Amino acid sequence: MLALAAAMGIGRFVYTPILPSMMTQLGLTAGEAGLIASANYLGYLLGALASAGGWAAGRERAIMLSGLGASAVLAATMGLTTSAAAFVAIRFLAGLASAFVMVFAAAIVFGRLAAAGRSDLQSVHFAGVGVGIAISAVMIALLHVASAGWAAAWFWSGAISAAALAGVAVLAERGPPAAAGAPAREPGLPRNRALTSIILAYGLFGFGYIVTATFLVAIVRQNGEGPLFESLVWLVTGVVIVPSIYLWQQVAGRIGLAKAFAAGCAVEAAGVVASVALGGKSGPIIGGALLGGTFVAITALGLQLGRLAAPDAPRRVFALMTASFGFGQIVGPVVAGIAAEATGSYLWPSLAAALALVIGALLVVRAD
Incomplete structure (x- = not known):
């Protein structure tokens, strides 16, 4: 939980609550903001795919801790520059780091849980994403009360991540995760419409969730509800x-x-629409609640669906679904940022995201 709180909840998603201040104080456009976000998701995609090989066997703990250390340093480094190009490079590297933590922490935790016969506790591990997001929301609120700027938010993100690293280093046992021998060569993926639909739907989900996950707090800022309410929505x-x-x-x-x-x-699509259509305080609160209540769970459900459709090739289907999901969440912020910059509103990109989620839902139901 600590590892995912640092690498994902903070390292990957703290950009969302800091973004409005960066746009206001640095003059970043919505298009630039979307490009910076997409660079992080591209790094995450490449890191996840690179982690799928067997090169790290026996070194999972060291790589996980290295990823956590890199995530902390890169977060703090964001506060040392005002260059959009530097932001893109730093967030790309942070995406790589968070992917290594995500994959190898899961390998360690799931191996230990399986050996202990407690795989039901996997949900506690993934809850770390929410814990990190909640901590970052409280952090941003406190910094606002202290009249601190956007750079201070990045410095504190790095400090909190470093504290989590220390905790994980103590808690994570040495030695490789429990495993069942060397991985065997997998057969090719089955060629059928159901698997194709699932993979396509997973990409549409990646596009649909990431627009709100990236710009939700910026939407609140655009509505003029105030920084403390922004933190409440993210909390x-x-x-x-x-x-x-x-x-x-x-x-x-x-x-x-x-x-x-x-x-x-479908539930998430309703939240995406609510965040921009209802206005006032109720829209973003409902949008944030429905986003948080679905996107991590849907990510897990989608991977389980893929494994069910290709039970003999779990690593191959995981890689392909990760690629589809990653492509969707890379394209999403860029398209949304350009559209928001052109129209002066996040309404149309949010409606497009909701439509992608609905189409993804229909594809999966049809494939069942």
Whole structure:
């Protein structure tokens, strides 16, 4: 939980609550903001794909800790420059670091849980994303009260991440994760419409969730609701994530993975629309709650769907679905930023994101 709180909740998503101040104080445009976000997601995609090989076997703990250290340093480095080009480079490297932490922390934690017969605790591990987001929301609120600028937010993000690194270093046991021998060569992926639909739907989900996940706090700033309310919206997003994984797994157990995935996409689409259509304080609060209540859980459900569709090639399908998801979330911020800059509003890019989520839901239901 600590590892994901630092590398994902803060290292990957703290950009969202800091972004409005960067746009105001540095004059960043929505297009530039989207490009910086996409660079981080490109780094994450490449890091996730690179982690899929067997080169790191036996070095998972060291790589995870190195990724956490890099994430902390890179967060602090963001506060040392005002160059948009430097922001792009730093966030790209931060994306690589967060991917290494995500993959190798999961390898360690899941191996230990499986050996202990407690795989039901995986949801606690993923709840770290919400814990990190909630911590970052409180941090941003306190810094606003102290009249600190955007750079201070990055410095404190680095400091909090470093503290998490120290905790993880103490808690993570030495030695490789529990494993069942060397990985065997997998067969090719099955060629069928169901798997193609699932992979395409996962990419649409990546596009649909990331627009709101990147610009939600900027939407609140544009509505003029104030920095403390911005932090409240982001806090709600993080807090709701914590129980969401467990709850959606219960839903999937009742109605099946495909229908649960589709339902999650539909709920998230409603939140995306609410964030820009309802206005006032209710729209962003509802949007944040429905975003936090779905996106981490849908990510997990989608991977489970892919594994179910290609049970003999789990690593291959994981890599392909990660690529599809990554492409969607790389394109999303760029398109949304350009559209918002051209129209002066996040309405149309948010509606496009909601439409992508609905289409993804329909594809999966049809493939079931």
